[in-house]
Amino acid sequence: MKKRLEGMRILMFVDDVYEDLELWYPKLRLEEEGARVVVAGPAAGKVYDGKHGYPCKADTAIDDMAENDFDALVIPGGFAPDKLRRLEKVKDLTRRFHESGKLVAHICHAGWIPISAGIMKGFTCTSTPGIRDDLINAGAVWVDEPLVIDRNMVSSRRPDDLPDFCRGILSVLTGEPL
Template sequence: MSLDDKHVAILVEDGYQELELHYPRLRMLEAGLRVSVVGAGKPEYASAKGYTVKADVSADAIDANDVDALIIPGGMAPDKMRRHRAMVDLVRAVHARDRPVAWICHGGWMAVSADILRGRRATSFHSIRDDMVNAGADWRDEEVVQDGNLISSRTPDDLPAFCRALLEKVG
């Protein structure tokens, strides 16, 4: 199966961090993957700075069996994402299929809510370290941490390594 046959879903909610959504989205498109922006039910979402992005599909309408990798950008959006059962269920279902689940910054909150961190190495923005550790993660302060199908990074500065790791895992 070529990268052209792969489908990457990117979660979105209001308050998303611009670079953490658009940089991976563009890198995945550039590599030839099909990319869907997955929202909580609204047609459009605003970033922390007011930039908007349109959702391609709602989390309750996407089939996890059609997702080859899932990206969770940070900002304050993950705190809103985890209030939507369909979004949390999608993270859990993609993880259960052993497909890559990748997050950056505060995106780790979705991994906490999906209960997929126990006994796994991961990273995040430093301010949610305690949440990650309390959810069972072996938290590391590294630009990218891979543990099986989980890929995580800390901040926008880590995006090049984050995208390389995800593309390698998907390919």
């Protein structure tokens, strides 16, 4: 039986203090559907520690990534996005995914990266309430919902929303309704 995401490549970012569940749950769920998920960090092969201590070894370096090699970008939360958004390559990749109309998915604090990439104006989204004002100040319309899909953007609030977050990602990637 053909898997729904067979042949798709999905990029995820990692750095220290990422939210463990927000990386691993979507990664494994997308792989289960047949996608090849590549986790990129500031250094290839480095092991990054999650907020709750779960390690993640970066498959490759962010600097070596190109948007045209992937079908989607999924950004886990935690406090890693606050560090990652300072990297020009992270902001550039995020902008390129957005401009090409590809999926940009972010959960919890991960909205910091699309904010810094300058792509939130006019989008409805959600996040942890802690970055609500940041998203509004970036021109987004913030709502308190477990899942928001607006065009090519999928967002959720926190780890409890991961089942909805993954359903939203799959819906956008497959074109199937929720």
